[in-house]
Amino acid sequence: MEWTERPLGEIIIHELKRMVGWGKPLPPDPWPEELSKAVYGPDARYVCHHCFTPQDGCGWFCPECGAATGPYNNWTAYIYIFSTGEIYRAGTSARIRLSPFVTGTYIFMSIFDYGIFAPVYWFRLHRNLKRCQQLDLLDEDDGTDGDATAESGEDVPPPASRQ
Numbered sequence: 001m002e003w004t005e006r007p008l009g010e011i012i013i014h015e016l017k018r019m020v021g022w023g024k025p026l027p028p029d030p031w032p033e034e035l036s037k038a039v040y041g042p043d044a045r046y047v048c049h050h051c052f053t054p055q056d057g058c059g060w061f062c063p064e065c066g067a068a069t070g071p072y073n074n075w076t077a078y079i080y081i082f083s084t085g086e087i088y089r090a091g092t093s094a095r096i097r098l099s100p101f102v103t104g105t106y107i108f109m110s111i112f113d114y115g116i117f118a119p120v121y122w123f124r125l126h127r128n129l130k131r132c133q134q135l136d137l138l139d140e141d142d143g144t145d146g147d148a149t150a151e152s153g154e155d156v157p158p159p160a161s162r163q
Protein backbone atom coordinates (compact mmCIF):
# COMPACT_ATOMS: atom_id res chain seq x y z
CA MET A 1 0.00 0.00 0.00
CA GLU A 2 1.53 3.22 -1.20
CA TRP A 3 -0.52 5.49 1.04
CA THR A 4 0.75 3.78 4.22
CA GLU A 5 4.42 4.00 3.19
CA ARG A 6 4.58 7.59 1.91
CA PRO A 7 3.39 10.90 3.35
CA LEU A 8 -0.04 11.94 2.11
CA GLY A 9 1.22 15.31 0.84
CA GLU A 10 3.84 13.64 -1.31
CA ILE A 11 1.24 11.28 -2.80
CA ILE A 12 -1.14 14.18 -3.54
CA ILE A 13 1.59 16.25 -5.19
CA HIS A 14 2.71 13.23 -7.21
CA GLU A 15 -0.84 12.59 -8.44
CA LEU A 16 -1.41 16.26 -9.25
CA LYS A 17 1.80 16.34 -11.28
CA ARG A 18 0.74 13.18 -13.09
CA MET A 19 -2.68 14.63 -13.88
CA VAL A 20 -1.34 17.98 -15.10
CA GLY A 21 1.59 16.46 -16.95
CA TRP A 22 4.45 18.06 -15.02
CA GLY A 23 7.71 16.20 -15.22
CA LYS A 24 7.04 14.77 -18.66
CA PRO A 25 9.84 15.36 -21.13
CA LEU A 26 9.15 18.26 -23.45
CA PRO A 27 8.51 17.46 -27.11
CA PRO A 28 11.37 18.30 -29.44
CA ASP A 29 11.48 21.83 -30.85
CA PRO A 30 9.75 21.67 -34.25
CA TRP A 31 11.64 24.70 -35.59
CA PRO A 32 15.17 24.59 -36.94
CA GLU A 33 17.85 26.09 -34.74
CA GLU A 34 18.66 28.77 -37.32
CA LEU A 35 15.10 30.07 -37.06
CA SER A 36 15.28 30.31 -33.27
CA LYS A 37 18.55 32.23 -33.54
CA ALA A 38 17.03 34.58 -36.12
CA VAL A 39 13.96 35.27 -33.97
CA TYR A 40 15.71 35.63 -30.60
CA GLY A 41 19.07 36.92 -31.80
CA PRO A 42 20.44 40.35 -30.89
CA ASP A 43 19.96 41.64 -34.43
CA ALA A 44 16.31 40.51 -34.64
CA ARG A 45 13.77 43.26 -35.31
CA TYR A 46 10.19 43.66 -34.25
CA VAL A 47 7.69 43.64 -37.09
CA CYS A 48 4.07 44.70 -37.15
CA HIS A 49 1.75 41.72 -36.60
CA HIS A 50 -0.63 43.18 -39.17
CA CYS A 51 1.51 44.35 -42.10
CA PHE A 52 5.01 43.02 -41.23
CA THR A 53 6.60 46.47 -41.40
CA PRO A 54 9.79 46.55 -39.29
CA GLN A 55 9.26 48.56 -36.08
CA ASP A 56 11.80 50.58 -34.16
CA GLY A 57 10.48 49.20 -30.87
CA CYS A 58 9.67 52.48 -29.13
CA GLY A 59 6.36 53.43 -30.73
CA TRP A 60 2.87 52.45 -29.72
CA PHE A 61 1.43 52.11 -33.22
CA CYS A 62 2.66 50.92 -36.60
CA PRO A 63 3.41 53.95 -38.79
CA GLU A 64 2.18 52.06 -41.87
CA CYS A 65 -1.16 50.59 -40.82
CA GLY A 66 -1.85 52.02 -37.36
CA ALA A 67 -1.97 48.65 -35.56
CA ALA A 68 -1.09 48.68 -31.87
CA THR A 69 2.47 47.31 -31.84
CA GLY A 70 4.09 48.69 -28.70
CA PRO A 71 5.65 46.17 -26.33
CA TYR A 72 3.43 47.18 -23.38
CA ASN A 73 0.28 48.36 -25.14
CA ASN A 74 -1.88 45.75 -23.46
CA TRP A 75 -0.71 46.88 -20.01
CA THR A 76 -0.76 50.63 -20.49
CA ALA A 77 -3.79 52.55 -19.29
CA TYR A 78 -5.67 54.15 -22.16
CA ILE A 79 -3.48 52.49 -24.84
CA TYR A 80 -4.90 49.03 -24.10
CA ILE A 81 -8.22 50.28 -25.49
CA PHE A 82 -6.70 50.28 -28.97
CA SER A 83 -5.44 46.71 -28.55
CA THR A 84 -8.82 45.42 -27.47
CA GLY A 85 -10.43 47.47 -30.23
CA GLU A 86 -8.32 45.61 -32.77
CA ILE A 87 -9.49 42.31 -31.36
CA TYR A 88 -13.15 43.31 -31.45
CA ARG A 89 -12.78 44.77 -34.94
CA ALA A 90 -11.28 41.47 -36.10
CA GLY A 91 -14.38 39.73 -34.79
CA THR A 92 -16.64 41.82 -36.99
CA SER A 93 -14.57 42.30 -40.13
CA ALA A 94 -11.63 39.90 -40.43
CA ARG A 95 -11.63 36.25 -41.29
CA ILE A 96 -11.41 34.52 -37.95
CA ARG A 97 -11.15 30.89 -36.99
CA LEU A 98 -14.54 29.34 -36.39
CA SER A 99 -14.62 27.60 -33.04
CA PRO A 100 -16.96 27.64 -30.05
CA PHE A 101 -14.12 28.93 -27.87
CA VAL A 102 -13.42 31.96 -30.09
CA THR A 103 -17.10 32.78 -30.47
CA GLY A 104 -17.78 32.33 -26.77
CA THR A 105 -14.84 34.52 -25.83
CA TYR A 106 -16.03 37.31 -28.13
CA ILE A 107 -19.54 37.10 -26.68
CA PHE A 108 -18.39 36.91 -23.08
CA MET A 109 -15.85 39.74 -23.28
CA SER A 110 -18.16 42.02 -25.24
CA ILE A 111 -20.67 41.89 -22.38
CA PHE A 112 -18.12 43.58 -20.12
CA ASP A 113 -16.81 46.07 -22.65
CA TYR A 114 -20.02 47.07 -24.42
CA GLY A 115 -22.64 46.57 -21.71
CA ILE A 116 -26.14 47.18 -23.05
CA PHE A 117 -24.73 47.67 -26.55
CA ALA A 118 -23.32 44.13 -26.64
CA PRO A 119 -26.25 42.80 -28.76
CA VAL A 120 -25.26 45.23 -31.50
CA TYR A 121 -21.77 43.72 -31.45
CA TRP A 122 -23.22 40.21 -31.39
CA PHE A 123 -25.23 40.98 -34.51
CA ARG A 124 -22.10 42.12 -36.36
CA LEU A 125 -20.13 39.16 -34.99
CA HIS A 126 -22.83 36.74 -36.16
CA ARG A 127 -22.83 38.34 -39.62
CA ASN A 128 -19.03 38.01 -39.84
CA LEU A 129 -19.08 34.41 -38.62
CA LYS A 130 -21.59 33.52 -41.34
CA ARG A 131 -19.34 35.23 -43.90
CA CYS A 132 -16.29 33.29 -42.62
CA GLN A 133 -18.28 30.07 -42.79
CA GLN A 134 -19.18 30.76 -46.43
CA LEU A 135 -15.52 31.54 -47.24
CA ASP A 136 -14.46 28.27 -45.61
CA LEU A 137 -16.99 26.39 -47.74
CA LEU A 138 -15.69 28.13 -50.86
CA ASP A 139 -12.13 27.19 -49.92
CA GLU A 140 -13.18 23.58 -49.44
CA ASP A 141 -14.74 23.61 -52.89
CA ASP A 142 -11.59 25.15 -54.39
CA GLY A 143 -9.29 22.83 -52.47
CA THR A 144 -7.36 25.75 -50.97
CA ASP A 145 -6.81 26.52 -47.33
CA GLY A 146 -7.51 30.23 -47.77
CA ASP A 147 -5.53 33.25 -46.68
CA ALA A 148 -6.64 34.76 -43.39
CA THR A 149 -5.94 38.33 -44.48
CA ALA A 150 -6.40 38.33 -48.23
CA GLU A 151 -10.17 37.86 -48.05
CA SER A 152 -10.80 39.92 -44.96
CA GLY A 153 -11.55 43.05 -46.90
CA GLU A 154 -8.61 44.81 -45.30
CA ASP A 155 -5.97 46.65 -47.26
CA VAL A 156 -3.12 44.17 -46.86
CA PRO A 157 -0.62 43.65 -49.65
CA PRO A 158 -0.09 40.13 -50.97
CA PRO A 159 2.75 38.20 -49.28
CA ALA A 160 5.11 38.61 -52.25
CA SER A 161 5.23 42.40 -51.86
CA ARG A 162 5.71 42.46 -48.06
CA GLN A 163 9.35 43.47 -47.81
Ligand SMILES: [Zn+2]
Pocket residue numbers: 048049050051052053062063064065066067
Ligand atom coordinates in the same frame (compact mmCIF):
# COMPACT_ATOMS: atom_id res chain seq x y z
ZN1 LIG B 1 1.48 47.58 -39.54
